[in-house]
Each structure stands twice: as C-alpha cells, then as structure tokens.
Amino acid sequence: MNKKVYKIHSEICKTLSNPVRLEVINLLRNKKRSVGELVNLTKISQSTISQHLTILRQKNLVLTKRKGKNIYYSLAYPEMIKACDIMRNILFKQLKKNEKLVQKIRRGK
C-alpha cells in the first residue's frame, strides 16, 4: 500500500478525531440538520459548530443544501456511520474489560 494512502486515510481519521465532529456526525446519522438545529441539540456555541462543519465540508464528509433561511447538512458517505459504530463497539468492549478488571482487583483485596 502506497504511503500516500496512509496519509490521506489519516486525514480522514483526524477529521473524525474530535468529539464535536463525532457528535455532529452522529446527529446526521439519518437526518439532515440545519446549523441552528445542531447548535440547539449539542448546546455547543454557534461559532464552534460552524467551524467544525467547515472542516467536515472541506474534507467532503458532509453535503449542504439550502432550504429557505437554513442550510441543511447531511452525510456524504452514510457508510461512515458503520465505521463509527465499529469503533464505538470496540470502545464499549474496552470499557467492559476495564470494569471487569476493577472488579477483579476489588475482589483481590
């Protein structure tokens, strides 16, 4: 595999490696949402949300469509959700393992 592929791949991952952007992506899972909706749903500042949407747009991970006063964002590649879900499952497995470890240590005392 060409090194350039890893570089580009890493940039996609970097785009996903921010909690705000992951929350936004998750909110776009099956619905288009306007910027204002995303601000309300996340309770994150308009400026911050807009900046993160800009990043997602620049990386071509979201699409935009104006409807009246609002601009609606949606996922450019809905299969992105699958990748996120796999990672979330791994995350949950890790948490469970930690729980078990904590319990073992407790019992060991």
Next chain:
Amino acid sequence: MNKKVYKIHSEICKTLSNPVRLEVINLLRNKKRSVGELVNLTKISQSTISQHLTILRQKNLVLTKRKGKNIYYSLAYPEMIKACDIMRNILFKQLKKNEKLVQKIRRGK
C-alpha cells in the same frame, strides 16, 4: 448519547489519525509482527515506530507477546480493520470523484 462517549470515541480516532500508526495497523492485519519487522517493512526509524507502538499499546489497540528476543505485536480488536477498510473505501470514492471532476473541467476547456 453521552458526551463522554464522543470524547472516548474521538480518542480512538485520534489514535488512528497518523499515517505511521495506520501503516502499522495494516501490517498487523493478519500477522503478528516484531518491532524490528515493522521497522524494516516501513523503513521508518526504530524510535518512531516504537513510540507509535507505545501509543497503540496505551490505547489498548494492540497486544504484545515476547518470543525469544523479539516482542510481537498484534491487533487487540481485529474488527478495527473493518472500520479502516470502510474509511479506505470512502477515500477511494473521494479520489475517483476528484478524478472525474478534473476530467470534466478539462473537457470544458
């Protein structure tokens, strides 16, 4: 979804958002590999490879097992590869779209 989940998820993605670590993960796709093997296969400095392996270990994304003089690394969650492959497919789709765009612009001239 709890904000903490997005935070942890973002840390997994951050761990993946480096070309060296992605190359290592890809090399571990179906084989255990020693540090030296990874250095030789990637042509990346021993120091750098080791630092990235440390990060992968800290995030519990790889497992280690000593065999003689070598320490062999393997994937803790082989399904991680699926997530990577989905992202790589998205990446390829994006590249194809760009190619097509370039051709359109060329024809338009």
Next chain:
DNA sequence: TAGAATATCCGAATATTTAAATATTTTGGT
C-alpha cells in the same frame, strides 16, 4: 554479562481547539 531488541527522553517545529468579535449571505416584506 555482553549484546540485541525495544523503550524513553528531549526539544524544536507544527497543528489543533475554543469562543468572542466580526463579517457575510440570504430571505422575506414592502
């Protein structure tokens, strides 16, 4: 216990994140 394999420390260069302030864009009413 020497030497091979791997890990850590360091510091300079670079990148990311945030919200306030400000700018831009577009609508909807007249």
Next chain:
DNA sequence: ACCAAAATATTTAAATATTCGGATATTCTA
C-alpha cells in the same frame, strides 16, 4: 429593488497537543 434581520461563516490569538529522530536507557536472552 431595497432593507432589516436571521442564519451561517470567518478571523483572531492564546492555550494546548502532536510529531519527529538523535541520544540514551532499559530489558531480556543466550
């Protein structure tokens, strides 16, 4: 067509984080 207001985007700068390889340290085996 024009204007006020709503919606969204951009700029800025300080705080923080990441990355790299050389130098060095540690660990383990034979």
